[in-house]
Amino acid sequence: MNRFWVTSKGFKYSVNVGRGAWRTFADFSQDRYSAIFILTEKPLWERWGKRFLRDSSLKKARALFIPSGENSKSMRMAEKVGADLLRQRADRRSLLVALGGGVVGDLGGFVASIYMRGVDYVQVPTTVLAQVDSAIGGKTAVNVRAMKNLLGTFYPPRLVLAEPEVLTSLDERSFRSGFFEVAKHAILSGPGLFQQLEGETSSLFPKRAGGLAETLAQAAKVKVDVVSRDEREAGLRRVLNLGHTFAHALEEASGYKRFLHGEAVGWGILIVLRLAELLGAIDPAESRRIARLLREIGPLPGLRDLPVRRILKLLPQDKKAVGGRIHWVIPERIGKVRISDQVPMRLVATAFREVQRGG
Amino acid sequence: MNRFWVTSKGFKYSVNVGRGAWRTFADFSQDRYSAIFILTEKPLWERWGKRFLRDSSLKKARALFIPSGENSKSMRMAEKVGADLLRQRADRRSLLVALGGGVVGDLGGFVASIYMRGVDYVQVPTTVLAQVDSAIGGKTAVNVRAMKNLLGTFYPPRLVLAEPEVLTSLDERSFRSGFFEVAKHAILSGPGLFQQLEGETSSLFPKRAGGLAETLAQAAKVKVDVVSRDEREAGLRRVLNLGHTFAHALEEASGYKRFLHGEAVGWGILIVLRLAELLGAIDPAESRRIARLLREIGPLPGLRDLPVRRILKLLPQDKKAVGGRIHWVIPERIGKVRISDQVPMRLVATAFREVQRGG
Numbered sequence A, B: 001m002n003r004f005w006v007t008s009k010g011f012k013y014s015v016n017v018g019r020g021a022w023r024t025f026a027d028f029s030q031d032r033y034s035a036i037f038i039l040t041e042k043p044l045w046e047r048w049g050k051r052f053l054r055d056s057s058l059k060k061a062r063a064l065f066i067p068s069g070e071n072s073k074s075m076r077m078a079e080k081v082g083a084d085l086l087r088q089r090a091d092r093r094s095l096l097v098a099l100g101g102g103v104v105g106d107l108g109g110f111v112a113s114i115y116m117r118g119v120d121y122v123q124v125p126t127t128v129l130a131q132v133d134s135a136i137g138g139k140t141a142v143n144v145r146a147m148k149n150l151l152g153t154f155y156p157p158r159l160v161l162a163e164p165e166v167l168t169s170l171d172e173r174s175f176r177s178g179f180f181e182v183a184k185h186a187i188l189s190g191p192g193l194f195q196q197l198e199g200e201t202s203s204l205f206p207k208r209a210g211g212l213a214e215t216l217a218q219a220a221k222v223k224v225d226v227v228s229r230d231e232r233e234a235g236l237r238r239v240l241n242l243g244h245t246f247a248h249a250l251e252e253a254s255g256y257k258r259f260l261h262g263e264a265v266g267w268g269i270l271i272v273l274r275l276a277e278l279l280g281a282i283d284p285a286e287s288r289r290i291a292r293l294l295r296e297i298g299p300l301p302g303l304r305d306l307p308v309r310r311i312l313k314l315l316p317q318d319k320k321a322v323g324g325r326i327h328w329v330i331p332e333r334i335g336k337v338r339i340s341d342q343v344p345m346r347l348v349a350t351a352f353r354e355v356q357r358g359g
Helices: A021-027 A042-056 A075-087 A102-114 A128-134 A164-169 A172-189 A191-198 A206-229 A236-241 A244-253 A261-278 A284-297 A308-317 A345-358 B021-027 B042-056 B075-087 B102-114 B128-134 B164-169 B172-189 B191-198 B206-229 B236-241 B244-253 B261-278 B284-297 B308-317 B345-358
Strands: A002-007 A012-017 A036-040 A062-065 A095-100 A120-125 A139-144 A147-154 A159-162 A328-333 A336-340 B002-007 B012-017 B036-040 B062-065 B095-100 B120-125 B139-144 B147-154 B159-162 B328-333 B336-340
Touching: A002 A206, A012 A021, A012 A206, A021 A042, A021 A159, A036 A042, A036 A102, A042 A062, A042 A095, A042 A164, A062 A075, A075 A102, A075 A139, A075 B075, A075 B139, A075 B147, A095 A102, A102 A120, A102 A128, A102 A139, A102 A147, A102 B147, A120 A128, A128 A159, A128 A164, A128 A172, A128 A206, A128 A261, A139 B075, A147 A244, A147 B075, A147 B102, A164 A206, A172 A191, A172 A206, A172 A236, A172 A261, A172 A284, A191 A206, A191 A284, A206 A236, A236 A244, A236 A328, A236 A336, A244 A261, A244 A308, A244 A328, A261 A284, A261 A328, A261 A345, A284 A328, A308 A345, B002 B206, B012 B021, B012 B206, B021 B042, B021 B159, B036 B042, B036 B102, B042 B062, B042 B095, B042 B164, B062 B075, B075 B102, B075 B139, B095 B102, B102 B120, B102 B128, B102 B139, B102 B147, B120 B128, B128 B159, B128 B164, B128 B172, B128 B206, B128 B261, B147 B244, B164 B206, B172 B191, B172 B206, B172 B236, B172 B261, B172 B284, B191 B206, B191 B284, B206 B236, B236 B244, B236 B328, B236 B336, B244 B261, B244 B308, B244 B328, B261 B284, B261 B328, B261 B345, B284 B328, B308 B345
Parallel strands: A012 A159, A036 A062, A036 A095, A095 A120, A120 A159, B012 B159, B036 B062, B036 B095, B095 B120, B120 B159
Antiparallel strands: A002 A012, A139 A147, A328 A336, B002 B012, B139 B147, B328 B336
């Protein structure tokens, strides 16, 4: 079990990753809360609820359910959960535990940040993506129509508990999808984690999640380190958007139905890799090595039918864009990226078309 | 023109109150923003829009409208404004100006706090209540069904501009209603402001707003001082809830239709005054003096038909309640209140019944 500390604006919080993480909830002083609520999804709760309550020594917590799926990341659902909390007499000193994947975590964090102007919350991520990425750093969000994460807050949790065993009940596609984000962190981190992941691509099966615990912990640590140094994205945190500018456009262009988020990120990284080559920013051999790892993580749903003009049009709406410009995260080598807002759209189009032809 | 400074967590901001306040917007560096949007209501904009644009030297700002009335303080409206902002290509560096009363200010602040996880905003309050109270301090909120302000954030504005001339177009009832909040601040502040207000109760007419500028400025300063010392309500800020515990219950019990907010606060203060007498916390002569001022500010809609049991039941749902307890703000004399969570409900019921019988 690894315990990493995130230094946030007002306070520090601990990210506990690895076998036994849920049991560390017992160290967290629960007495200061008037009541504890667990926001989760029913199937997940049926499979893991008892175990979580036992491990965490949470006897009296009450569970609140939201439907599975991205549609729950909405203002309407945030309002509904708020009304549920009120009905159950949650007050300002109540604690909200978000037990689930990115949707539960993003929505739960958002509700925690606005319920009575803010209550404490704990992230208990149950997907690969949430464990290494979205549950760490305090970004909360809901979607507005096609615009993912348009509304949200920066609101750090008090604790993050990532238990790898919970990943064993994921289906294989979701599981592998999360490893595209692990790969992103490995690219940002450097040869150590990258090589470790290269050695494990043949064992990316949910039932073997326990054996991947160390890689997952190191991937989570990459996020911990970045957000500790830059909580509000103004600078450093932008590197975490590696692959995400295209990812959002691909997801939106396909109505959020074709790609899992990690898969879209996989494509996104492949496209900026090609872009980096066109810019002469990366050695082609290094680029091939990264691309190979991504291809080994898993198959990606096709993107040949997506019209390039539509994709490009969707890019500048990305909220990381400032005054219409796009800040590209360009990989230079394993362990190094640079940010550039001076990339000609002509090259962007070429990179996309070339990857599209190959994919 | 008075310029007061609020010391907020991350930064200081200035509250400019008095004739010419709108013109001081020119001192505020507008260049750093990619675009400026004004959230307001149509009738208000038709009456004051041109003047505001001229005074503030804001040439290119775009106005966004919300319907007048408390119903606009909803998650649905927050989402709609978010979608409007996106359509008009607002990004993280955009500025939102909330020009209006409490509804526009609370909703505008809330949207600013969650749009792309937070953009800067400026409060331009146009009602008495907003100028002396709600626009200052960074509390933002929307309602959920009957529960006022259930969801919201602490998110300070970058600037507050309170121009008294805009009050001249208010109807008399709204205008007077705001003075119950002014009275609340006078009670908290002490004999100076209190006496000043006593001398002005015969001139509480919208068209004479200019002459009341100094009183309004001093009332705003009370709020500025309190929130500067305690931004997050944990302690000191609670005094601002004087009269509000009952106010919310009265508003809710009457479906938010009978009382303007200030009127409900007027009743709320009268009831806690009586409660303070029953507790032996205040000298009866002092209590009468305060009650007299409140009665002189304006007539209050009746509350004789409101069932005491229903009102009392609505009290503990107040979000200032912690673990079910109510923190009462009890006036001890002009310039001094105390907070108590040890008030027997029997006395609370008696105080309400007595005031009800009189009102």
